[in-house]
Amino acid sequence: xxxxxxxxxFEPAALHGLSDKLLRSHxxxxxxxxxxxxxxxxxxxxxxxxxTAPGFQLNGLKREELIATNSMLLHELYFGSLGGDGxxxxxxxxxxxxxxxxxxxxxxxxxxxxxxxxxxGSGWVxxxxxxxxxxxxxxxxxxxxxxxxxxxxxxxxxxxxxSYHMDFGAAAGSYVDxxxxxxxxxxVYERYQLAVHGASAGRPLETxxxxx
Amino acid sequence: xxxxxxxxxxxALVGGAALLAAGAANAQTGAKSRYVDKLTDDAGRYFAAxxxxxxxxxxxxxxxxxxxxHYTLHHKPAVVAANNAEAxxxxxxxxxxxxxxxxxxxxxxxxxxxxxxxxxxxANLGGKGGEPTGDLAKAMSTEFGxxxxxxxxxxxxxxxxxxxxxxxxxxxxxxxxxxxLQCENHQKLTAWGVVPLLVLDVFEHAYxxxxxxxxxxxxxxxxxxxxxxxVAERFDAARA
Numbered sequence: 312x313x314x315x316x317x318x319x320x321f322e323p324a325a326l327h328g329l330s331d332k333l334l335r336s337h338x339x340x341x342x343x344x345x346x347x348x349x350x351x352x353x354x355x356x357x358x359x360x361x362x363t364a365p366g367f368q369l370n371g372l373k374r375e376e377l378i379a380t381n382s383m384l385l386h387e388l389y390f391g392s393l394g395g396d397g398x399x400x401x402x403x404x405x406x407x408x409x410x411x412x413x414x415x416x417x418x419x420x421x422x423x424x425x426x427x428x429x430x431x432g433s434g435w436v437x438x439x440x441x442x443x444x445x446x447x448x449x450x451x452x453x454x455x456x457x458x459x460x461x462x463x464x465x466x467x468x469x470x471x472x473x474s475y476h477m478d479f480g481a482a483a484g485s486y487v488d489x490x491x492x493x494x495x496x497x498x499v500y501e502r503y504q505l506a507v508h509g510a511s512a513g514r515p516l517e518t519x520x521x522x523x
Numbered sequence: 524x525x526x527x528x529x530x531x532x533x534x535a536l537v538g539g540a541a542l543l544a545a546g547a548a549n550a551q552t553g554a555k556s557r558y559v560d561k562l563t564d565d566a567g568r569y570f571a572a573x574x575x576x577x578x579x580x581x582x583x584x585x586x587x588x589x590x591x592x593h594y595t596l597h598h599k600p601a602v603v604a605a606n607n608a609e610a611x612x613x614x615x616x617x618x619x620x621x622x623x624x625x626x627x628x629x630x631x632x633x634x635x636x637x638x639x640x641x642x643x644x645x646a647n648l649g650g651k652g653g654e655p656t657g658d659l660a661k662a663m664s665t666e667f668g669x670x671x672x673x674x675x676x677x678x679x680x681x682x683x684x685x686x687x688x689x690x691x692x693x694x695x696x697x698x699x700x701x702x703x704l705q706c707e708n709h710q711k712l713t714a715w716g717v718v719p720l721l722v723l724d725v726f727e728h729a730y731x732x733x734x735x736x737x738x739x740x741x742x743x744x745x746x747x748x749x750x751x752x753x754v755a756e757r758f759d760a761a762r763a
Contacts, residue, residue, distance in 0.1 A: 454687075
């Protein structure tokens with residue numbers, strides 16, 4: 312069954328420093344476009360005879376499937392990260408950032424600098440839970456295709472130019488500042504908790520060792 | 524031949540991508556194109572030549588604001604960054620500290636290729652579109668079947684570039700072939716030795732203000748403002 316496009320989880324006109332027009336274009340064209348592409352790619356894969364299909368065709372479809380899937384997932388995380396005041400977070404979230412980065416400010420300065428360093432191109436900055444060590448890391452991702460193996464992203468900053476050019480032109484730094492002022496930390500914390508609980512089922516090698 | 528010497532001076536060989544800048548002043552044809560690819564100043568430092576037209580000269584295909592932002596805040600900073608990368612590499616050679624050599628080699632390839640492609644892009648635009656004539660038109664028919672087929676191929680390849688990049692019509696002197704390439708970012712997916720003749724920028728900063736995600740519409744409209752004399756000049760220089 313086709314994947315459905317999720318609605319924006321906030322009223323776009325209510326965000327600080329990001330225009331209604333920009334957010335609607337981003338949601339409809341870029342996120343919505345990714346979902347439509349993914350549905351089309353899956354339909355083609357469903358009809359493919361894998362054993363006889365040329366390698367380039369299968370490779371191409373699987374590559375496009377990965378790109379469209381990550382675009383969909385990261386855009387949903389991006390829109391799910393917005394709608395807050397950028398500041399208020401429960402004490403446990405503050406503690407988690409302090410434990411992993413030294414301080415909230417230290418986390419923020421790295422995350423923001425990574426975003427600004429991607430200005431003028433296409434990629435993502437992600438706050439990701441890394442289950443092997445149970446840590447939070449700021450993760451670099453070019454285009455839609457870099458992922459930390461086993462990692463669970465809990466906050467996503469889109470640095471594709473489509474995220475800001477309509478409002479900010481080439482001023483990527485101003486866009487990053489506006490994004491930071493709209494982070495919904497309650498949502499981020501909820502995802503953090505889910506990621507930690509999900510990882511408590513055990514690490515692959517330890518699970519294997521325990522069974523033998 | 525004077526034009527050949529200028530051409531070679533303007534050549535840039537970049538790690539990860541071999542791109543040759545053609546289209547230097549062609550003394551023999553009386554410099555039909557007003558614009559000359561001048562990538563470096565007299566001291567050999569990378570340098571952005573002035574735009575060959577006013578910001579609003581590409582309306583309605585490309586709006587004035589986009590041209591202004593694109594030239595001032597994308598092309599020009601790439602020139603600064605390319606110079607910085609070379610300076611950092613020189614410093615590394617002097618100190619023997621190559622800890623950041625990977626970073627600056629990538630940076631040089633990216634930023635210098637950006638400078639080179641943007642320089643050609645500006646020279647390629649500001650024309651009346653239509654179709655090429657002369658040797659270039661003949662070569663297109665030989666290689667692609669017809670101009671219409673080349674145009675359809677180039678437009679489709681350009682529109683389909685993944686994320687940020689360029690569609691490129693190039694000439695490969697070693698094989699004497701015209702070829703269409705997709706370039707990701709500024710420096711990836713080239714064929715070594717190719718000389719870019721016509722470059723179509725599909726970084727989102729090139730079109731987003733006016734077209735948003737309608738990249739295909741932007742690419743289609745670019746064909747209305749191509750300066751085919753500029754493309755032909757590069758073709759002539761690459762075959763000289």
